[in-house]
Amino acid sequence: QQQVKQSPQSLIVQKGGISIINCAYENTAFDYFPWYQQFPGKGPALLIAIRPDVSEKKEGRFTISFNKSAKQFSLHIMDSQPGDSATYFCAASSSVLGLGGSSNTGKLIFGQGTTLQVKP
Amino acid sequence: DGGITQSPKYLFRKEGQNVTLSCEQNLNHDAMYWYRQDPGQGLRLIYYSQIVNDFQKGDIAEGYSVSREKKESFPLTVTSAQKNPTAFYLCASSMMNYGYTFGSGTRLTVV
Numbered sequence: 600q601q602q603v604k605q606s607p608q609s610l611i612v613q614k615g616g617i618s619i620i621n622c623a624y625e626n627t628a629f630d631y632f633p634w635y636q637q638f639p640g641k642g643p644a645l646l647i648a649i650r651p652d653v654s655e656k657k658e659g660r661f662t663i664s665f666n667k668s669a670k671q672f673s674l675h676i677m678d679s680q681p682g683d684s685a686t687y688f689c690a691a692s693s694s695v696l697g698l699g700g701s702s703n704t705g706k707l708i709f710g711q712g713t714t715l716q717v718k719p
Numbered sequence: 720d721g722g723i724t725q726s727p728k729y730l731f732r733k734e735g736q737n738v739t740l741s742c743e744q745n746l747n748h749d750a751m752y753w754y755r756q757d758p759g760q761g762l763r764l765i766y767y768s769q770i771v772n773d774f775q776k777g778d779i780a781e782g783y784s785v786s787r788e789k790k791e792s793f794p795l796t797v798t799s800a801q802k803n804p805t806a807f808y809l810c811a812s813s814m815m816n817y818g819y820t821f822g823s824g825t826r827l828t829v830v
Contacts, residue, residue, distance in 0.1 A: 608759070633818045642725075642809050642821030643762075688761065706752065706777075707819060711761040 601626060603691050605710025612717050618676040620713045622689035625670065629691040633707070634663065634674045637686045646687070647674070679717045687713045722746065725810050725822035731830045732797065732804060740795045740825045742810035749814050751793035755779060756807040756824075765808075768793055797827065805829050 604623045612618045622632075630651055635643035649656045649663040649672065656663045662675040676683055690707040723744040732738045742751065753765040764777030768787040782801025787793055793812075797804045807826050811819040 605761075631818075635819075635821075640824070640826075642811075642823050643819075644821065645818045648818055706764060706767055709754075709762040711759070 601708055603689060603708050603710045605689050605713060607713060608711065609714045610716070612679045612715065614679065614681060614717055614719050616679050616717075618679045618683070618715055618717070619673060620687055620689070620715070621671065621673045622691075622710050623669075623671045624691050624708075626691070626693065627670070628693040629708075630694055631692045632663070632665065632672050633690050634661075635688045635690065635709075637688065637712075643688055676715075679715075681717045681719050684715055684717050687715060723810060723812050723820050723822040725808075725825050727825060728823065730825055730827045732827060733830060735799045737796055737798050738827065740797070740808055740810075740827070742793045742795065742822060743791055744793075744812045744820075745791060746812055746820060747790070747814070748812035748820070749790070750812060751787070752811045752813075752819065753777075753783070753785065753793070753795045754809045754811065756809055762809065765795065 606621050633648035634646045636646045637643040647658050647661050649665050651667050654665050660677045665672045689710040692705045692707045726741045750769045752767040754762040756762050763779050765783050766777055766785040768774035771787055771790050774785050774787050784796045805828050807824050809824045810822045813819045
């Protein structure tokens with residue numbers, strides 16, 4: 600129930616095309632869904648994140664679509680560029696009670712990753 | 720600049736040897752994490768700490784140990800009990816309701 604399932608494992612897209620990566624989860628307590636981008640030999644960097652009170656969030660060419668009833672969320676990369684070639688990870692976490700009763704982001708559960716190649 | 724620093728970038732371990740990976744952050748984050756990354760297996764949680772002097776095992780803690788004596792530091796020791804330590808190790812930190820900030824990683828190789 601703690602798993603986050605990500606697909607596809609790899610993806611090849613032509614420059615200018617749309618890249619779509621999907622993730623599914625089971626734990627209904629998850630309330631934070633980030634996407635990370637990782638280039639070879641580097642640590643992952645936060646790309647975009649969403650909480651379940653909205654169904655879509657857009658930042659530039661990157662959009663997260665969230666379907667709470669289906670327990671699925673996806674990353675769309677519009678007008679994909681060769682510089683977008685990287686590994687993408689989805690993740691999920693549920694809030695935990697922190698010091699003084701504050702709500703903190705709990706530990707992230709990561710998907711298996713998708714290697715995206717954008718061909719020029 | 721605030722950030723999270725992992726050292727060394729590359730590390731070589733002989734059979735039966737313990738090695739320690741360093742992770743330091745100046746972001747004033749409360750929580751810190753260690754992940755292991757193997758090809759095709761995503762990121763697997765080794766240990767995490769949400770407060771100084773306290774830490775919890777993750778999914779693959781066997782053969783590893785950590786300490787959290789200072790808020791800024793969360794070193795990971797890969798012990799000789801870890802039979803397959805060759806991997807890319809990532810340290811991360813977080814605070815409140817923000818996402819993780821990752822370091823640049825340490826690539827450990829058994830020789």
